Amino acid sequence: xxxVVSESRCVSCNQCVSVCPTNVFDRGDDGIPVIAxxxxxxxxFMCELYCPVDALxxxxxxxxxxxxxxxxxxxxxxxxxxxxxxGWGKGRTPVASHDYMYQLSKFAKF
Amino acid sequence: xxxxxxxxxxxDVLVIGGGPAGAWAAWSAAANGAKVVLxxxxxxxxxxxxxxxxxxxLYLPPDEEMRKRAVEERMKxxxxxxxxxxxxxxxxxxxxxxxxxxxxxxxxxxxxxxxxMRDHLHGPEYMSxxxxxxxxxxxxxxDQSPALELLVDEFGVGGARGxxxxxxxxxxxxxxxxxxxxxxxxxxxNGLGCNVLTGDGYLxxxxxxxxxxxxxxxxxxAPSPAFGSNTRSRLLGWATYYxxxxxxxxxxxxxxxLAEALLKGPVYAIMNxxxxxxxxxxxxxxxxxxxxxxxRAGIDVFNExxxxxxxxxxxxxxxxxxxxxxxDCSTTVGGLFAAGDAATRxxxxxxxxxxxxxxxxxxxxxxxxxxxxxxxxxLSHRSSAAERELKPAGRYGLGTAPASSVVSSQELIKxxxxxxxxxxxxxxxxxxxxxxxxxxxxxxxxxxxxxxxxNMLEQVRARETAAMTATARWMYTAALSRKESxxxxxxxxxxxxxxxxxxxxxxxxxxxEEIQVGAEKVPESGNDVLPTEAxxxxxxxxxx
Numbered sequence: 238x239x240x241v242v243s244e245s246r247c248v249s250c251n252q253c254v255s256v257c258p259t260n261v262f263d264r265g266d267d268g269i270p271v272i273a274x275x276x277x278x279x280x281x282f283m284c285e286l287y288c289p290v291d292a293l294x295x296x297x298x299x300x301x302x303x304x305x306x307x308x309x310x311x312x313x314x315x316x317x318x319x320x321x322x323x324g325w326g327k328g329r330t331p332v333a334s335h336d337y338m339y340q341l342s343k344f345a346k347f
Numbered sequence: 348x349x350x351x352x353x354x355x356x357x358x359d360v361l362v363i364g365g366g367p368a369g370a371w372a373a374w375s376a377a378a379n380g381a382k383v384v385l386x387x388x389x390x391x392x393x394x395x396x397x398x399x400x401x402x403x404x405l406y407l408p409p410d411e412e413m414r415k416r417a418v419e420e421r422m423k424x425x426x427x428x429x430x431x432x433x434x435x436x437x438x439x440x441x442x443x444x445x446x447x448x449x450x451x452x453x454x455x456x457x458x459x460x461x462x463x464m465r466d467h468l469h470g471p472e473y474m475s476x477x478x479x480x481x482x483x484x485x486x487x488x489x490d491q492s493p494a495l496e497l498l499v500d501e502f503g504v505g506g507a508r509g510x511x512x513x514x515x516x517x518x519x520x521x522x523x524x525x526x527x528x529x530x531x532x533x534x535x536x537n538g539l540g541c542n543v544l545t546g547d548g549y550l551x552x553x554x555x556x557x558x559x560x561x562x563x564x565x566x567x568x569a570p571s572p573a574f575g576s577n578t579r580s581r582l583l584g585w586a587t588y589y590x591x592x593x594x595x596x597x598x599x600x601x602x603x604x605l606a607e608a609l610l611k612g613p614v615y616a617i618m619n620x621x622x623x624x625x626x627x628x629x630x631x632x633x634x635x636x637x638x639x640x641x642x643r644a645g646i647d648v649f650n651e652x653x654x655x656x657x658x659x660x661x662x663x664x665x666x667x668x669x670x671x672x673x674x675d676c677s678t679t680v681g682g683l684f685a686a687g688d689a690a691t692r693x694x695x696x697x698x699x700x701x702x703x704x705x706x707x708x709x710x711x712x713x714x715x716x717x718x719x720x721x722x723x724x725x726l727s728h729r730s731s732a733a734e735r736e737l738k739p740a741g742r743y744g745l746g747t748a749p750a751s752s753v754v755s756s757q758e759l760i761k762x763x764x765x766x767x768x769x770x771x772x773x774x775x776x777x778x779x780x781x782x783x784x785x786x787x788x789x790x791x792x793x794x795x796x797x798x799x800x801x802n803m804l805e806q807v808r809a810r811e812t813a814a815m816t817a818t819a820r821w822m823y824t825a826a827l828s829r830k831e832s833x834x835x836x837x838x839x840x841x842x843x844x845x846x847x848x849x850x851x852x853x854x855x856x857x858x859x860e861e862i863q864v865g866a867e868k869v870p871e872s873g874n875d876v877l878p879t880e881a882x883x884x885x886x887x888x889x890x891x
Contacts, residue, residue, distance in 0.1 A: 239406040258389030258398075258543050260491060260512055260804070273806075279542035280576035282639065283393040283514065286471050297640035299537050314641065324634040333469040334454035337633035338401070 238278040238296050241307045243316065244269050246292035251286040253293060275302070286325055291317025352508055352519035356487065357733045358384040360718070361506055361520045363494045363548065366395030366529035367452035368687020368710040370477035372526040377484035383718075383726055384520045385486050386509060387798035388529075388807070389543050392478040396663055396688075398470045399540040400579045400636055401626070402707035402826060406445060406466035407438055414438055421705075425697020426834035427851055428561075432873045433694040436674075440712040448473070452828050459794075468707070492518060493807050496741025497525065497551050503681025504555065505737040510803045513757035519615035521732035524682045527552055527669060527849040528714060531662035531688035534767050535760060538569060538578040539636075541564040545811040546818035548689040549669065553817055554740045555680045558670040558855040558865065560691040562818075563664035564698050564837035566774060570605060570659035573613070575640035578658050582630055582637045606774045608655060615652035615846050659768045664702035665837055666692040667822070670855060674888050675720025676713050682724055684717040686710065693853060693859070699835030703721050743859065744813025746806055749800040756798050756805065756812045761813070762791045776826060777841040785823040792859075799826045803855025821856045828854055828864045851876050 239261060241245075242253075249268030258281065263273040280299035285291075294310040296303045310316055317326075324331040360371050360376040365387030373385040387394050407414050445465040449455050449675045453476055455463040482488060494509040498521065532546030549559060569578035588596040588605070591613045598604050608614045627649050631638055642646045662668055669678060669685035671694070671819040676684050687710040692701040695709055732776050748754075766772055766784040773784075795816055798809040831847040832839035851874055855865040866878050 254513070255490065256390045256393045258394040258540065260389070260483060267439040276737060277542075279537060279540065280640075281393075281540045282636070283399055283471070283540075286719040287393070297572070298574045300574055309630070318642075319635070319639055322639070323469070325471070331454060331469070331472050332632075333472040335632070336456040336458075337629070338467040339456055339464045340456065340629065341633040 238275055238280055238299060238302060239272055239284060240305050241294035241310050241316075242270055242272060242278050243292040243311075246290045246316070248290050250289060252280065252287045252289065256287045257284050282319055283318050286323065288320075289308065289326070291320060349836060350554070352517040354511065354516050354518040356384055356518070356520045357731060358382045358487070358520060358522045360384075360524045360526065361386065361522035362526045362528055362718070363507060364687070364689065365389070365488070365490070366393030366528065366530055366687060366710065367397050367474070367477065367707065368689070368714040369526070369528035370474070370481050371711050371714025372528055372686050372718035372721070373486045374443060374477070374484050375715045376722040377481075377486050377528070379719050379722035384489065384522065385481065385488040386489040386492045386494055386507070386518070386520065388491075388547070390490045391481065391488050392474045394543055395505045396538070396540045396544065397707065397710070398474040400470045401634075402468050402470065403704040404445065404466050404468065405438055405441055405704045405708040406449060407442075409439075409442065410492070412573045421695070421699070422697065424489060424835055425699040426846060427872060428693050428697035428833075428853060428869055430694050430869065437695050437708050437712045440715060444711050444715060448476065451476055460644045460748040460875060489518065494547070494551070495745065495806070495810050496739050497555060498737040499555060499740045500735050500737050502735070505732045505735045507551070508739055510806065512803050512807060515803055520738065521735070522725065523728045523732045524684065524725040526684045526686055526717045526721050527689045528686045528717070529689045531665070531668065532815060533661045534659060534764055534815055534819070535765070536659040536664070536764075536768055537576050538571065538660055539576050541660065541663055544663055544688070544815040547811060548685070549821070550743065550810075550814035551663045551741070552669045552678065552683065552685065553859055554742055555683065555859065557678050557680055557683065558857040559667060559821050560670040560853050560855050561693040561698075561825075562662070562856055563820045563829045563854055564667050564693070564835070565662055565822045565826075566776060566837050566839065567660045567664040567700055567702065568606065568770070568774060569660050569664065570655050571658045572640050572644075573654035573656040574644065577637060577640050578660065579634070579637055582618070582634050583616065584619040585618045585630065587619050588655075589615045589617070599610075599665045605655070606770050609657060614655050616655050616849035617650065617652050619650070621649060648830050657770065659773065660702070661767075661822075662818070663688055664700050664706070666696050666698070667825070668692065673720065674716065675719035675723070677720055677724070684721045686713040692754045697835065698833040700835055700837055732801060741810075743817070744795045744798060744810045745811055746798060746800045748797045750799070752797045753799045754794050754797045756808045759791055759794060759798070759812050759816070760825035763788065763815050763819055775841065776839055781823050781827050785820065785827065785874045788816060788820050788823065792820060817859055824862045824864060825854045825856050849876060850878070852878065
């Protein structure tokens with residue numbers, strides 16, 4: 238579930254509010270999105286992908302909260318990790334343009 | 348809902364749903380000259396089962412022999428309930444549309460010979476491009492705007508009403524043609540991206556008397572981390588499975604071993620068939636989303652056991668849905684079209700799962716055809732839908748409860764899930780088990796109008812609850828009417844273990860209070876088999 242919105246990183250673009258398929262966030266009065274309906278989070282990681290400044294962290298557990306803090310997520314280098322892996326963000330090459338899937342098919346002989 | 352919506356729009360075509368099928372439908376309708384509105388419950392680009400993952404496609408070069416073999420293979424797998432001409436249509440259309448999406452900027456990789464490898468799409472990238480294309484085509488997109496009910500008159504459908512949940516506004520879109528592309532129903536089982544898929548379109552269509560087809564072919568679960576949501580399991584091909592004592596579980600026939608083992612206790616996997624650093628690095632690169640939950644949970648999947656579960660996927664990887672009657676994915680109601688997982692996929696998958704390449708390809712093609720058909724239908728009308736005497740068609744879960752008998756949606760959802768998610772009811776299907784479950788679901792149905800939503804979000808949830816209940820009852824009613832176990836494994840009954848040639852027809856269900864069961868023969872099969880009346884409506888199946 239979504240557990241962290243980093244106030245220090247957030248630029249108040251509210252992309253996460255717009256793109257969340259299950260409407261988990263509300264716009265906050267100060268411009269920083271609020272996790273308003275955490276139990277609606279389906280752990281699809283889409284908000285993280287669309288966050289331009291890596292301010293969000295979706296914990297892997299979809300069944301319960303693990304209670305990770307922003308400091309802990311930052312310390313473990315978790316913020317933005319998924320965007321980097323799929324090559325989303327300025328100056329990166331999207332995973333879609335790599336030949337991994339093609340190689341996998343050859344490798345697996347599917 | 349109140350009689351006058353706060354936001355009123357008129358278009359030629361309304362597309363309900365913003366996954367791949369809805370996006371292709373909206374683009375196609377606009378490309379064929381229609382003024383189009385697309386309303387999605389979430390966000391066009393991130394909503395649905397496709398966006399967060401990746402998907403393979405039925406992408407075969409136009410080589411006659413190769414395609415003929417693929418079609419023959421599928422016909423057999425699908426228990427001969429599919430139609431060769433529809434599989435060929437899909438192969439043709441996917442090929443065309445993938446050329447288009449490459450022109451639109453999808454960065455397909457090329458092989459050693461310079462041939463683009465267009466047989467896989469990365470979900471986020473794919474749907475981000477589709478959003479741009481749809482908007483560029485002039486489609487008006489309403490995000491975060493779930494449709495709640497259709498509008499009808501004696502000529503058929505004429506639009507829909509819903510809510511824009513982030514603006515706290517009601518909306519009404521009038522359109523002479525409507526494409527339902529709301530996806531399937533996965534009963535809030537927490538599969539990746541699937542919690543928006545609650546059967547909303549089935550209920551909306553069902554309220555107009557439309558039939559659903561193939562709802563018995565819904566016995567589909569996907570492996571997922573027990574703690575997480577990732578139901579994309581291709582890489583588990585490199586896993587070995589263990590029980591809680593560390594004893595290896597030997598993979599058996601048809602994948603039943605996982606379900607059998609889970610009934611006995613926890614199941615763990617280790618990806619130890621990827622036994623070299625090269626293989627491991629390679630798998631990591633090809634499927635970032637697979638590794639994400641494990642990495643974040645601190646589990647080294649190549650060396651450490653991780654707990655697995657099976658999550659129910661209902662009609663998302665099953666094949667049932669709204670019956671379509673025309674090549675343009677039209678239904679039996681004037682102006683109503685269905686695409687993607689909202690429609691039955693039997694015409695291309697028969698009784699086999701459409702999971703993966705088939706459903707993804709179907710979404711592309713059925714969306715394209717439904718959009719074109721809807722545009723043609725709407726543009727042939729002389730009068731605008733704004734001038735029609737339309738009435739809202741919603742009857743269930745719309746918040747009409749008397750204060751005395753109020754029940755919470757949460758409570759009903761728990762009751763639905765307790766009959767639909769358990770492996771011992773829905774995977775190891777027996778006549779007796781399904782009858783008992785259906786009886787419980789009938790009780791839930793009697794209470795769907797006892798929900799009393801207090802705000803817009805609760806209103807959406809109440810309607811979803813009604814849709815899930817209706818879907819579950821249709822599923823089990825159909826399942827009890829198919830007294831056999833057909834190829835593909837999407838429907839079995841323990842009492843009837845074999846495939847029965849006398850049941851090589853499609854089962855149709857319709858109705859909400861009383862569920863009717865009918866059958867239609869498979870076109871192109873040369874087979875005139877239809878059930879006798881008694882067989883199609885077995886005793887004890889009728890609801891109410």
